[in-house]
Amino acid sequence: MSARKPLIAGNWKMFGRRADLAEMTALAERIGPASAAIDVLICPTAPYIAAAAQTARITPILVGAQDCSPVADDAARTGEVSAAMLAETGAGYVIVGHSERRQFHGESNELVRKKAEAAMAAGLIPIVCVGETRAERDAGRATAVVAAQVAESVPDKGSNLVVAYEPVWAIGGDRIPTVPEIEEIHSVVRRTLAERFGAAADGIRILYGGSVSPKNATEVFSAAGVDGALVGRASLKAADFAGIILAHPAAVR
Ligand code: PEP
Numbered sequence: 068m069s070a071r072k073p074l075i076a077g078n079w080k081m082f083g084r085r086a087d088l089a090e091m092t093a094l095a096e097r098i099g100p101a102s103a104a105i106d107v108l109i110c111p112t113a114p115y116i117a118a119a120a121q122t123a124r125i126t127p128i129l130v131g132a133q134d135c136s137p138v139a140d141d142a143a144r145t146g147e148v149s150a151a152m153l154a155e156t157g158a159g160y161v162i163v164g165h166s167e168r169r170q171f172h173g174e175s176n177e178l179v180r181k182k183a184e185a186a187m188a189a190g191l192i193p194i195v196c197v198g199e200t201r202a203e204r205d206a207g208r209a210t211a212v213v214a215a216q217v218a219e220s221v222p223d224k225g226s227n228l229v230v231a232y233e234p235v236w237a238i239g240g241d242r243i244p245t246v247p248e249i250e251e252i253h254s255v256v257r258r259t260l261a262e263r264f265g266a267a268a269d270g271i272r273i274l275y276g277g278s279v280s281p282k283n284a285t286e287v288f289s290a291a292g293v294d295g296a297l298v299g300r301a302s303l304k305a306a307d308f309a310g311i312i313l314a315h316p317a318a319v320r
Pocket of ligand 1: 078300
């Protein structure tokens, strides 16, 4: 097994209200000692990060954000939230470049890199999302697209980051890539990171994301090079998310 500590992160997207934070304590109860061997992270929407961080104090669960401003300093940017503010509010991680941000907000690799840089400057660990569309995969361009996204979205400044491979066509549906397809892209991501960071790239965790569920988690975690998962829908309910976490081979039972 890899020396990298697995990370299983829940992206609550624009779901999950204050009352749903109770799922965090329910999750902690369900996973028990597994949280010692696996980093378990919940990323609620920004208004609930502070309350989630309060809840997290009595659980081993980590808290993150779903996005941050590319502007590092306090600035006139109405509606934006800086990485420093997220850190002050209790986040330790931040997702950047999720395909929904790339799709609905036109985020480019360059912007994603700036967000990741701002996150690192504030002491947050960015989870940089990459992944090909169905059309790109069908055209045989999946590896080239993902390698270019990694090259252009991942900052040069340090390797304290996470990369999430999330094929756009697998998000929010019921299809996931085959194990060999996941392994192929993960090895491309690792190679691209190694070219940039040398031996330090060994510490970077690469997650798989896209329709991970309790039913397919064992298969996903069996893929070589997968250091954990980024989970959308199935992270909202403690029972489902615990089913995924406990399927990881590192989970202590
Ligand atoms: C996601 O949006 O990051 C994601 C993986 O969603 P889902 O698990 O619902 O496909």
